[in-house]
Amino acid sequence: MKGKLLILLFFCVSTTLVFSQARVILPDSSQITTHPDSVNLLPRQAPSGLSRGPEEPFDTVNLELPAATVWHLHPRSGDRIVVPMDTLKHNFQQTTVPDGYSVAGGYLGPIGSPFISKLFFERDETSQFPFYDAYKPYNKSPRQQVFYNTRVPYARLDYQTAGSRPLREQRLRALLTTNFGKRLNVGLEGDLISAKGLYKSQETKHNDWSFFGNYLSDRFETHLLVSTSTAKQFENGGVTDERFIRDPESVGQNFSTVDIPVKFTDTWNKMKTNHLFFSGKYNIGYNDQKKDSLGNGEFIPVASVIFTSHYTGQDRRFLSYDTVQVTVEGKEMQRIDQFYPNRFYNTAVDDSTTFSSLKNTFALSLREGFKPWVKFGLTGYIEHELRNFSMMDSINGTIDRRKHRENSLFIGGILNKQQGENLRFNLQANLGVVGVDLGEFNLEGEVETGFTIAGKRTVLSGHAYIKNLTPNYLQKHYHSKYFWWNKDFNNMRRVFVGGKLYIPFTNTTLSVGVENLQNYIYFDKDRNSAQYSSNVQVLTVGVEQNLRLGVFNWDNRVVYQTSGNQEVIPVPTVSIYSNMYLKALIVNELTFQFGVDAHYHTAYFSPGYEPALLQFYNQREKEIGNYPIATVYANMHLKQTRFFVMLYNAASAVWKPRDYFSLPGYPVNPMMLKLGLSVDLHN
Known part of the structure; x- marks a missing residue:
């Protein structure tokens, strides 16, 4: 890991120096629209004042970087959705731990391990290759890719570490992007995770790389992403004796975390994902008669023709060498077999599943605002997807491969209004017209309005x-x-209605949402795919309240949830994130933050984790909760550098019994020191 850090640091610094004289003129961003499957369709810009979670809302408005534009790309319309850059001056430490991904989340312990949000409305719908869904916070895909346009080369290095050898946990992220002229930008990004795991057989490794670029002119807009991601997760099935966590004194012997007994060893999941994404847009328009300072007329886009192509290749393999013969109830079997009631072949575990997808989208768009009386934009598209699956099969008693191919064709449209402060909206609909998704439809919309009171x-x-x-x-x-x-x-079938209100006078955000689900598909207590044919209602009410008095700050987020059937959709009744800290500017350069925060939720039958499926299932054996996962931390920001020191799981030093389980059988890391550094390099 040290060698990789030095190589990436040298690469970023050298390239920044080579292109230090580059200067570009930023093209204006196109009118933005929505992510097609997001629950937050409208773009969240700084003037709206909407909060985004535990962090201070849009702390990146006053950028210290040279002028830069950063955006996500709409996968169907090709529009640019402007987002803030990652330059948070405080709460940086929360972005480096799995707990920071949600008010309440479940994971296996190490960073990089499978994760599930315990807030139902934060979960995405199941993807075509659901094994990778468990790695949502670490996924690299076109919809999550950030594209750049910078006036000068920009690089960022993030490094974090926790624990000591041989159980050290490390993460290194590096980004380098630069413009070549005013129209072309290219970039390279890497994300490396190496977590040995503080419990036996729990090592996690991620190696993610992406090359991206964009070319922007009045007429042509193109985006390219090539990425490859690998994840290797050693599986132990969870600890078998909770006394080692809850009441270590009762064990009556000295031990370390790696001595705690677990279900199995020499077992792991391997994941590999490749993306090749291209989006091209041709703008049709005219030159305005008004001349700019160079005597040129401004180009006004009227309509656009868009083509998007996205290839995805994914592979998942589950292996185990935990094959020592044991006798269970008079039957001989491999050691790992004793934890599963069914065995469909007798050799060592070697399950593999592959998936590939080629999705092509053709769209026509009428642009919003090209004339004063054109108050909205309209996009229509047709999208075809070819999918291939492969898994093992049994033919005449022998193991073979089963292959499956399917086609899907959708038509859809987007109607949106993104200009103006008083009313913005986005309506979209799509319908499956040919193939396996015939009859599938999605009608979705969001509206936002605002009004000014006393400024x-x-x-x-x-x-x-x-x-x-x-x-x-x-x-x-x-x-x-x-x-x-x-x-x-x-x-x-899913029907959802919800809303959000931001009150600036009290710095309060109120949200409410209710959804009815019919024929909901989930993994039952036997860890099999199941469907509940009746209706289930889920209600969520959230309150976010941030208090400030001089240098004293207290940020709180409380979420209330209720489910009509806890055996089908289990949720904690109350989830809380609370962060109390002092924040001050020292000698006009150094921003210092010192505080304590905690994640907490009420006890409930939290989802269990099944390694053989790489999925979370609805167990009914053990309740998880009523225990705070707390940290004591110090954050510092000096010019282009961010640094933090954290004492993770600090509550375990005083809170007894120690019940810091995130999921059944999976405790979070014990109290440990964690350090992190982020450096922005630009000229």
Whole structure:
């Protein structure tokens, strides 16, 4: 890891110096629209005042960087959705721990391990290759890729470490992007995770690399992303004796965390994902008669022709060498087999599943605002996807490969208004017209309005959708050593209505949402894919309140949830993130923050984790919760450098019994010191 850090540091610094004289003129961003499957369709810009979680809302408004534009790309319309840069001056430490991804989340312990949000409305719908869903915070995909346009070369290095050898946990992220002229930008990004795990057989490794670029002119806009990601997760099945965590004194012997007994060893999941994404847009318009300072007329886009192509290749493999023969109830079996009631072949575990997708989208767009009377934009598209699946199969008693190919064709449209402060909206609809997704539809919309009272902006937004979703292939069919099913599921129907209100006078954000789900697909207590044919309602009410008095700050986020059927959709009743800290500017250069924060939720039957499926399932054996995962930390920001020191899981030193389980059988790391550094390099 040290060698990789030095190589990347040298590469970033050298390239920054080579291109230190580069200067570009930033093109204006196109009118922005939405992410097609997001629950937050409208772009969140600084003037709206909406909060985004535990961090201070949009702390990146006053950038210290030279002029730069940063955006996500709409995968269907090709529009640029402007986002703030990652230059938080405080709460940086929360972005480096798995707990920071949600008010309440479950994970296996080390950074980089599978993660699930315990807030239901934060979970995405199941993807075509659901094994990678468990790595959502670490996924690299076109919809999450950040594109840049900079006046000078820009590089950023992030490094964090925790623990000591041989159980050290490290993460290194590096970004380098630069413009070549005023139109072309290219960049390279890497994300390396190496966490040995403080418990036996729990090592995690991630190696993610992406090359990206964009070319922007009046007529042509193109974006390219090439990325490859690998993840290796050693699996131990969870600890078998909770006394080592809850009441270590009762064990009656000296031990370290790696001495705590676990279910199995020499077992791991391997994931590999490759993306090749291209988006091209041709703008049709005219030159305005008004001349700029150079005597040129400004180009006004009227309509656009968009083509997007996205290839995805994914592979997942589950292996185990934990094959020592044991006798259980008079039967001889491999050691790992004793934890599973079914075995569909007798050799050592070696399950593999592959998936590939080629998605092509053609769209036509009428641009908003090219004339004063054109108050909205309109986009229509047609999208085709070819999918291939491969998994093991049994033919005449022998193991073979089962291959499946399917096609899907959607038509859809987007109607949006993104200009103006008083009313913005986004409506979108799509319908499956050919192939396996015939009859699937999605009608979704969001509206936002705002009004100013005594010079402060109050923002009110609403969001709703109606969906009829086709179950994907791996939800209906899956073959492996321990799990084997072929099922005929009905389409899932989802109806959601929600809203959010930001009150600037009290720095308060109120949110509420309710959803009705029919034919919901989940993993039951036996860890099999199941469908609940009746209706389930989920209600969420959230309050975010940030208090400030001089250098004293107290940020709080409280989420109340209720589920109509806790066996189908289990949720904690109350989840809380609270952060109390002192923040001050020292000698006009150094921003210093010192505080304590905690994540807490009430006890409930939290999802369990099944390594053989790389999925979370609805267990009914153990409740998790009523225990704070707290940190004591200090953050510092000096010019282009951010640094933090954190004492993680500090509550375990005083809070007894120690019950710091994130999921059944999976405790979080014990109290440990964590350090982090982030450096921005630019000229």
